[in-house]
Amino acid sequence: MSIHDRTVSLVTGGAGFLGSHLCEQLLARGHEVICADNFFTGTRRNVEHLIGHPRFELMRHDVTFPLFAEVDEIYNFACPASPVHYQHDPVQTTKTSVHGAINMLGLAKRVKAKILQASTSEVYGDPQVHPQREDYWGHVNPNGIRSCYDEGKRCAETLFFDYHRQHQLRIKVLRIFNTYGPRMHPNDGRVVSNFIVQALQGQPITLYGEGLQTRSFCYVDDLIDGALRLMGTPDQVTGPINVGNPVEVTIRELAETILRLTGSASPLVFRPLPQDDPMQRCPDITKARETLGWAPRVQLEQGLARTIDYFERLLSSSTGPLPHGLQPSATPVAAAIQTPALAA
Numbered sequence: 080m081s082i083h084d085r086t087v088s089l090v091t092g093g094a095g096f097l098g099s100h101l102c103e104q105l106l107a108r109g110h111e112v113i114c115a116d117n118f119f120t121g122t123r124r125n126v127e128h129l130i131g132h133p134r135f136e137l138m139r140h141d142v143t144f145p146l147f148a149e150v151d152e153i154y155n156f157a158c159p160a161s162p163v164h165y166q167h168d169p170v171q172t173t174k175t176s177v178h179g180a181i182n183m184l185g186l187a188k189r190v191k192a193k194i195l196q197a198s199t200s201e202v203y204g205d206p207q208v209h210p211q212r213e214d215y216w217g218h219v220n221p222n223g224i225r226s227c228y229d230e231g232k233r234c235a236e237t238l239f240f241d242y243h244r245q246h247q248l249r250i251k252v253l254r255i256f257n258t259y260g261p262r263m264h265p266n267d268g269r270v271v272s273n274f275i276v277q278a279l280q281g282q283p284i285t286l287y288g289e290g291l292q293t294r295s296f297c298y299v300d301d302l303i304d305g306a307l308r309l310m311g312t313p314d315q316v317t318g319p320i321n322v323g324n325p326v327e328v329t330i331r332e333l334a335e336t337i338l339r340l341t342g343s344a345s346p347l348v349f350r351p352l353p354q355d356d357p358m359q360r361c362p363d364i365t366k367a368r369e370t371l372g373w374a375p376r377v378q379l380e381q382g383l384a385r386t387i388d389y390f391e392r393l394l395s396s397s398t399g400p401l402p403h404g405l406q407p408s409a410t411p412v413a414a415a416i417q418t419p420a421l422a423a
């Protein structure tokens with residue numbers, strides 16, 4: 080609490096896709112917001128409309144280093160989330176999850192703050208239980224190309240629960256399933272941004288494998304609502320708790336929906352399936368419904384239409400082919416080569 084009696088919230092990764100929406104919603108609730116980000120995948124542009132707000136502070140900071148600040152609650156969202164980005168510097172990805180968690184938990188311990196971890200459906204790996212419930216331990220390769228992210232996030236969960244048991248920290252662990260919406264980076268290589276940008280630019284839609292793998296897509300506003308509700312629960316509620324949209328679609332169906340909504344004539348092309356790409360993913364959200372009174376409200380087509388609108392405006396406002404001169408990634412490797420430009 081500041082002397083003004085306002086809740087002070089720290090959002091790590093606050094200049095990223097989800098973090099920027101979270102900062103907005105916390106400001107709307109009257110909080111003071113400290114946004115800490117090293118701008119690896121996030122950009123100032125995502126929060127530029129908040130700069131100058133009397134309760135908003137933007138800080139360049141890498142969570143793998145200690146951070147000293149007086150705060151009431153911490154949302155630990157710092158970590159690249161797209162496979163292309165987290166595989167670009169995998170050692171840094173693990174450090175961000177593990178050292179980042181230790182530093183933020185150390186901070187929470189010192190100032191007695193509540194702390195929420197942005198965990199992920201990736202803790203379930205390529206799941207053999209379907210849909211995924213929170214008590215499923217997962218099926219994760221410990222040394223593949225996705226492991227830096229999956230195992231980093233799993234270790235972060237371990238640290239959260241050990242700080243809770245050992246130091247009585249007030250923790251909240253949110254397992255986020257695939258989330259999309261405005262402010263996804265056009266070149267982050269994730270499927271929704273790739274397909275929309277490809278469709279709008281008349282480029283081929285790149286389906287990895289046969290496009291028969293499934294995902295369940297949650298609109299960003301619903302996800303942020305779930306995160307805020309979890310932070311507001313009584314101290315005994317620690318999670319882990321799944322938040323995602325249980326409507327499961329194949330990647331091919333997603334491509335067809337985006338083609339229809341954009342009216343694009345882009346052809347479908349097939350590319351190799353990346354290693355360890357999970358074949359299916361769908362949350363069981365019984366716990367979120369019962370504990371948080373939460374369920375997604377935005378239907379996939381509604382959310383996609385809003386996201387398409389965002390990318391249309393973004394593409395038409397840029398002078399070059401894309402902001403930073405980036406193209407949507409045709410393959411994971413091609414996109415990884417372009418990633419350093421993101422820091423701009």
Ligand code: NAD
Binds near residue numbers: 115140155157158175
């Ligand atoms: P994003 O890449 O847009 O945002 C991540 C932010 O973290 C960026 O602003 C980036 O610059 C920052 N960051 C990265 N490493 C950092 C470090 N060492 N120090 C400080 N900042 C750092 O991704 P997003 O989709 O907004 O994801 C946010 C969080 O939610 C991540 O922790 C991610 O694992 C989690 N998550 C997201 C999804 C999803 O579908 N969007 C799904 C599951 C989990």
Ligand code: UDP
Binds near residue numbers: 144181190
């Ligand atoms: N830490 C931090 N900010 C703080 C307090 C701690 O960043 O306000 C970091 C610090 O780097 C420390 C880590 O959190 O190494 C873990 O803190 P903890 O108190 O759990 O462990 P210790 O300080 O004993 O290593």
Ligand code: UDP
Binds near residue numbers: 274294
């Ligand atoms: N995918 C695809 N074409 C693309 C990008 C992704 O077919 O251009 C597939 C990818 O192989 C995966 C799914 O879409 O099966 C979701 O990929 P994303 O990177 O968005 O998230 P994650 O794999 O982490 O769920």
